[in-house]
């Protein structure tokens with residue numbers, strides 16, 4: 203069976219998108235592993251299915267490179283909005299998309315029938331994202347207190363970590379040393395599989411920059427290092443506000459390896475604004 207797909211990216215976080223509004227896609231977990239492979243597949247950080255919804259304009263499902271399903275994806279949801287608008291499936295600049303972490307509302311900036319940027323109400327940030335193993339063998343876990351600037355031993359050194367859930371779990375680390383110099387291929391998995399995070403974790407490494415901006419690198423659970431993470435940028439901005447590095451109610455620019463996102467945090471919600479780009483369209487044998 204041959205299916206059309208669209209390759210899209212948000213700040214270089216690239217996924218293979220399938221329109222499932224009329225026809226479901228079987229076995230997306232295995233397909234994500236096969237198609238995301240950059241040498242023998244199409245290449246991407248995972249796949250995204252655009253599905254019908256009973257409660258919103260559409261429903262998004264996203265799968266990481268390793269086939270695990272993510273509950274939310276900030277970069278993908280902007281691309282889904284662009285796809286729905288430009289394909290005519292949802293010809294409105296305001297739309298809602300159902301995800302595994304709830305319904306998110308989008309506002310699209312458009313010109314000449316094309317979407318130039320998307321603002322997403324990412325909902326409220328939650329703070330208790332980490333869990334403590336109950337016994338030494340690691341059987342059973344219980345939620346712990348909010349983690350804000352807590353010391354954590356990883357790979358032989360101590361990091362101050364702040365845990366924020368944006369519908370998916372994040373661990374944010376602020377560093378003075380240049381994050382470009384970090385050996386993320388070594389450090390990333392040590393955070394991802396740390397016993398404090400039994401569901402694994404997405405980790406953001408951030409440098410405060412002059413002017414209240416931040417440089418960020420990310421190690422995503424299930425996909426490894428990616429060029430950007432929308433939920434991660436939101437979590438980093440919230441962590442910056444919580445630790446006094448940025449101000450609530452102001453725009454915070456996050457500079458990622460593949461582009462920039464603007465995040466605005468309030469007590470009620472976190473707003474993310476950024477671009478969405480179509481790379482190419484094709485067909486693939488399933």
Ligand SMILES: N[C@@H](CCC[C@H](N)C(=O)O)C(=O)O
Nearest residue numbers: 272275276277370431432433
């Ligand atoms: N790249 C994403 C997040 C994707 C899901 C994540 N790896 C998870 O499993 O939680 C984003 O832009 O938010």
